[in-house]
Amino acid sequence: MRKAMDETYSNAGILKRAGRGLVIDIAGAEFFILEEDLSALMSNQMADVVNYDGEAEGLAWLSPLVAPKKMDLTAAIDHHIYIVSYGGFGHVVRGIRKQVVIKEYHPMKPAVV
Numbered sequence: 001m002r003k004a005m006d007e008t009y010s011n012a013g014i015l016k017r018a019g020r021g022l023v024i025d026i027a028g029a030e031f032f033i034l035e036e037d038l039s040a041l042m043s044n045q046m047a048d049v050v051n052y053d054g055e056a057e058g059l060a061w062l063s064p065l066v067a068p069k070k071m072d073l074t075a076a077i078d079h080h081i082y083i084v085s086y087g088g089f090g091h092v093v094r095g096i097r098k099q100v101v102i103k104e105y106h107p108m109k110p111a112v113v
Contacts, residue, residue: 012104015073015084015092022092024049024075024082024102031057031077038093041073049075062086074105081105 013026020035030052037047041060049058058077071086081104088100 007108008106009083009103010106011101012080012082013102014099015089015102016099017092017095024077026077026082026102031075033060042093049077062089075102081107 013024016023016025018032021038022033024031024033031049032051033041033047033049037060041047041062044062046059046061048056049060051057058075060073060075062071063074073084073086073089075082075084083103083105084100088097091097092100
């Protein structure tokens with residue numbers, strides 16, 4: 001047997017519109033990307049992820065994760081990494097879909113092959 005490095009993802013919640021911003025709903029906890037931060041995010045800058053009280057809970061950014069040309073919405077909240085496909089993110093932002101699935105990223109766990 002040999003060990004190989006394996007990346008895994010699990011369903012974590014949903015991303016949906018809230019007014020002109022976004023809601024990240026993970027296991028009943030809601031986090032927000034506000035409208036003013038959404039425009040910064042679209043300009044390849046980081047955006048704050050905040051709670052109901054407006055306190056920073058993490059950061060979100062558009063980034064290549066697996067391949068250089070693949071863009072995902074990535075959010076780091078409470079030492080966890082959450083991913084939304086760029087296509088799904090775009091559909092929610094443009095109002096084509098009401099919500100998309102958020103995946104939790106579990107990096108490089110050894111797998112027995």
